Amino acid sequence: MASYIDLHLHSTQSDGTFSPMQVVQRAAELGLSAISLTDHDSVAGVQEAQNVGQNIGVEVIPGIELSAQEAGIDIHILGYFIDPVNSDLLAYLQKFQDARHNRAKKIVARLNRLGVRITMAHVLLKAGDAAIGRPHVADVLVEEGFVFSHDHAFQKYLGYGKPAYQPKFVLTPSEAVEVIHAAGGLASLAHPVLYRRDALIPNLIKQGLDGIEVMHVKHAHADVRRYSDMAKHYGLLSTGGSDCHGDGRGQAVMGTVRVPSAFLDAMKEKLAQ
The missing domain is CATH 1.10.150.650 (DNA polymerase; domain 1)
Incomplete structure (x- = not known):
């Protein structure tokens, strides 16, 4: 029987509306075998999520989503298998x-x-x-x-360019990747289709990325094929997730992106090398 996972989820520890416990419970209800809690600039919900996951049979990968900027465009970098108590990570x-x-x-x-x-x-x-x-x-x-x-x-x-917009503090992609690697993790480029600048991706890869999020709720079938081909071409991992933020600010999309567990197996193999 096919096993599915979701490696891009948010909780109330950043801008989601499900608590870390509710995220894991919803994943179990949907039959997901593994998830990653990837809150924006926070690992505060990881331990709670892992504790709940252990009790109900859902593997929880410690994760994070960091903000960076490249050529004036906001870029998000996902971190997986990070050590949530790493001192350098916590200082950042x-x-x-x-x-x-x-x-x-x-x-x-x-x-x-x-x-x-x-x-x-x-x-x-x-x-x-x-x-x-x-x-x-x-x-x-x-x-x-x-x-x-x-x-x-x-x-x-x-929104960007609107009357109350205020620029945010960001890292370069290479700095974000460095933070993730220093915490023992793998770095993957989040939702590349949203940047509308695929020409930037080769330079981002040179900055140390381990993977590309090929599957995402905003990716059409053609996007999935294009980014999968790109990942293979550059020898990168494929990652994927729904980017679910709960149901308080729209539809809860967890489980709508059928990410195969083989993606997670490949990530574990890379870490073991």
């Missing part, structure tokens, strides 16, 4: 959390100058223990009635 993540907090303050200040009266305290309440980000600001805007929906918040205020 603390730096990133501080930068996220400062960015959120600047966004709130911009909104206030536009006459949108929300408070940083409310945004922090929405974020809770999670890595704070624009989705939490969007949640407040919806709750306070300034916009109709989460998407509307980004279209009107928070």
